[in-house]
Amino acid sequence: MTKFSTPQKIILHFALSFCILIFVFCIGNTADAVELKLESDKVPPFGMGQQFQVDLVLDTENEEINAVEGKVIFPEGLLELKEIRDGNSIINFWIEKPKNQNGTIIFSGITPGGFNSEKGLILSVIFEAKKEGVAKFEINDARVLRNDGTGSAATLTIAPFEIAISSEAPAETAAVAIVQDTELPESFVPEISKDESIANGKWFVVFATQDKASGIDHYEVKESRQRILSVFGRWVSAESPYVLTDQELRSYVLIKAVDKVGNEKVMEIVPKNPLAWYENYENWVMIIAGVFILALTAKKIWRKK
Amino acid sequence: MKIYAFVFLILLVLFSGSVYASTQQASTNGTSPVCGNGVVESGEQCDAGGSNGACPAACSASCTTNSCGGGGGGGGGNGNVVLVTSAIFNGRAYPKSTVTLLKDAQIAATTIAGADANFQITLTGLSGGNYIFSVYSEDSKGNRSSLLTFPVSVTSGATTQVSGIFIAPTIAVDKSEVKRGDNVAIFGQSVPNSEITISVNSDEEFFNKIKADAGGAYLYNFDTSVLETGQHFTKSKAAEDGAISSYSKAISFLVGTKSVLAKPSTTAPAKGDLNADGRVNLVDFSIAAYWYKRPLSATFKPTEVERLNGDGKINLIDFSIMAFYWTG
Numbered sequence: 001m002t003k004f005s006t007p008q009k010i011i012l013h014f015a016l017s018f019c020i021l022i023f024v025f026c027i028g029n030t031a032d033a034v035e036l037k038l039e040s041d042k043v044p045p046f047g048m049g050q051q052f053q054v055d056l057v058l059d060t061e062n063e064e065i066n067a068v069e070g071k072v073i074f075p076e077g078l079l080e081l082k083e084i085r086d087g088n089s090i091i092n093f094w095i096e097k098p099k100n101q102n103g104t105i106i107f108s109g110i111t112p113g114g115f116n117s118e119k120g121l122i123l124s125v126i127f128e129a130k131k132e133g134v135a136k137f138e139i140n141d142a143r144v145l146r147n148d149g150t151g152s153a154a155t156l157t158i159a160p161f162e163i164a165i166s167s168e169a170p171a172e173t174a175a176v177a178i179v180q181d182t183e184l185p186e187s188f189v190p191e192i193s194k195d196e197s198i199a200n201g202k203w204f205v206v207f208a209t210q211d212k213a214s215g216i217d218h219y220e221v222k223e224s225r226q227r228i229l230s231v232f233g234r235w236v237s238a239e240s241p242y243v244l245t246d247q248e249l250r251s252y253v254l255i256k257a258v259d260k261v262g263n264e265k266v267m268e269i270v271p272k273n274p275l276a277w278y279e280n281y282e283n284w285v286m287i288i289a290g291v292f293i294l295a296l297t298a299k300k301i302w303r304k305k
Numbered sequence: 306m307k308i309y310a311f312v313f314l315i316l317l318v319l320f321s322g323s324v325y326a327s328t329q330q331a332s333t334n335g336t337s338p339v340c341g342n343g344v345v346e347s348g349e350q351c352d353a354g355g356s357n358g359a360c361p362a363a364c365s366a367s368c369t370t371n372s373c374g375g376g377g378g379g380g381g382g383n384g385n386v387v388l389v390t391s392a393i394f395n396g397r398a399y400p401k402s403t404v405t406l407l408k409d410a411q412i413a414a415t416t417i418a419g420a421d422a423n424f425q426i427t428l429t430g431l432s433g434g435n436y437i438f439s440v441y442s443e444d445s446k447g448n449r450s451s452l453l454t455f456p457v458s459v460t461s462g463a464t465t466q467v468s469g470i471f472i473a474p475t476i477a478v479d480k481s482e483v484k485r486g487d488n489v490a491i492f493g494q495s496v497p498n499s500e501i502t503i504s505v506n507s508d509e510e511f512f513n514k515i516k517a518d519a520g521g522a523y524l525y526n527f528d529t530s531v532l533e534t535g536q537h538f539t540k541s542k543a544a545e546d547g548a549i550s551s552y553s554k555a556i557s558f559l560v561g562t563k564s565v566l567a568k569p570s571t572t573a574p575a576k577g578d579l580n581a582d583g584r585v586n587l588v589d590f591s592i593a594a595y596w597y598k599r600p601l602s603a604t605f606k607p608t609e610v611e612r613l614n615g616d617g618k619i620n621l622i623d624f625s626i627m628a629f630y631w632t633g
Binding site for chain 2: 066067069087088090092093095108110111112113114115117120121143145146147148149150151183186187188189191193195196197198204206207208210211212213240241
């Protein structure tokens with residue numbers, strides 16, 4: 001057995017103590033901290049042209065979390081972003097819907113009531129490998145807030161994530177499964193409201209719904225004082241809150257939710273102050289047409305006699 | 306003459322309303338039944354949300370049950386099996402209380418619990434996928450429980466059972482400030498005859514147990530002589546037949562040199578209700594989203610100070626506060 005001198009023993013003692021302290025500190029920190037991490041659905045390395053899915057997931061470590069934001073940065077030179085999916089996200093309302101801005105996916109959203117799970121899916125991204133190399137991902141400016149009524153920040157750890165792309169890897173040409181979405185976006189209840197703080201107190205409509213398969217792509221709004229002839233009206237791309245054009249609230253307001261494969265769900269709000277029957281030219285068209293047809297019929301019968 | 310008949314037919318089709326077969330009506334007050342919202346309400350035989358329609362759908366566009374298949378006589382029908390995706394929620398609230406179920410943070414259904422505090426809600430018109438459901442209830446005095454949230458993975462074409470929901474008790478105190486040594490009454494409502502555990506947080510945490518009465522009400526007089534002067538928090542949870550609720554929201558009281566009666570309880574959320582309608586929902590979220598990363602107007606600044614975190618801007622923290630006080 002090796003014998004140490006006293007100074008050596010002291011140095012060894014300090015070194016060991018330091019290592020133990022570092023170890024305990026690291027374990028203690030990671031055990032209590034909320035973890036934001038990226039996970040791939042397949043095992044790298046990936047071949048050129050291969051598609052794969054990367055999930056951004058949250059392990060809340062028994063904390064109640066209700067808000068999350070951040071940026072996922074990926075190397076655009078090596079990877080091509082094909083699609084962002086949020087249909088099955090734990091986020092109920094996006095403050096900033098995930099979108100790609102030159103290799104940075106910005107996201108921000110909330111889960112009212114809080115969320116506590118080891119694997120809460122925030123979003124999924126479909127990539128295609130386009131160049132050989134190691135694709136290093138970063139998560140920047142991330143914040144995860146507790147469901148405590150004050151919005152205090154939870155301690156957050158971010159796991160490093162990288163993917164190797166190799167021309168020698170078996171090239172799997174199959175694309176990531178396309179979402180088979182035959183269901184319409186879910187029914188929702190849009191609501192007309194007004195508040196002095198928005199658009200100088202003008203009436204606006206709010207709306208939000210979900211599509212579990214492919215996710216909501218966008219919303220459109222149409223206003224029409226005529227119900228039937230509204231089919232000829234123009235849909236306008238819209239975000240909630242949408243300030244209404246007809247501030248007299250005499251129009252039918254139709255809100256269309258469109259999912260990422262094009263399924264549509266239309267919800268209608270009947271006018272709060274509908275037109276009187278004589279103000280609606282639809283009714284006059286119907287009456288005149290009816291009278292015209294009746295007159296023609298009567299004339300034909302009279303001629304036969 | 307044929308032209309006139311053609312015009313008449315076109316008008317008939319246009320004005321018959323059949324163009325609206327796929328269009329759902331939405332109400333702004335949420336009190337009248339809405340066919341197509343996936344919730345079976347008063348006056349509806351069924352409601353499968355977006356799946357409403359003609360056979361083979363089980364539920365018609367007018368929310369009456371379709372008689373599909375069967376055929377009679379010689380054929381025996383078309384034999385289509387309609388798979389409805391639904392979820393059934395069972396749990397305990399407070400006797401005769403209104404229970405509200407939120408689906409992905411929006412009100413999906415309400416029901417009244419029985420005299421035994423048990424409730425059941427059936428939700429149809431769901432899709433296969435992950436949902437965040439939440440429930441809350443209001444006791445006989447109008448106090449609202451905390452939001453109980455749980456993720457549920459719903460299987461397409463199947464009925465998912467969610468059982469054992471146990472809404473936390475409501476809680477209130479009779480004094481906002483109590484003279485040290487005097488009693489503070491801690492009270493609320495839960496399941497009839499359940500065992501209530503009351504926690505009072507100080508440097509040391511005090512636990513006390515009491516049994517709720519047949520109406521679910523409980524009251525505990527806590528002797529404050531064991532507490533230091535300053536602010537303290539209390540919360541409660543209920544246990545019955547081996548099931549235990551989560552803790553209620555924590556409410557505060559001061560221990561000082563005088564006693565001050567607490568203000569009468571109100572259902573208005575303490576924070577997050579930007580349009581002051583007594584609810585924190587999509588409207589408030591939309592108002593906050595409108596001001597997200599924008600300089601606040603002079604009219605909105607006082608609202609932000611009073612109902613959010615008061616830092617003069619709208620950011621993730623304000624949305625987090627709103628999410629905590631969410632009512633749907």
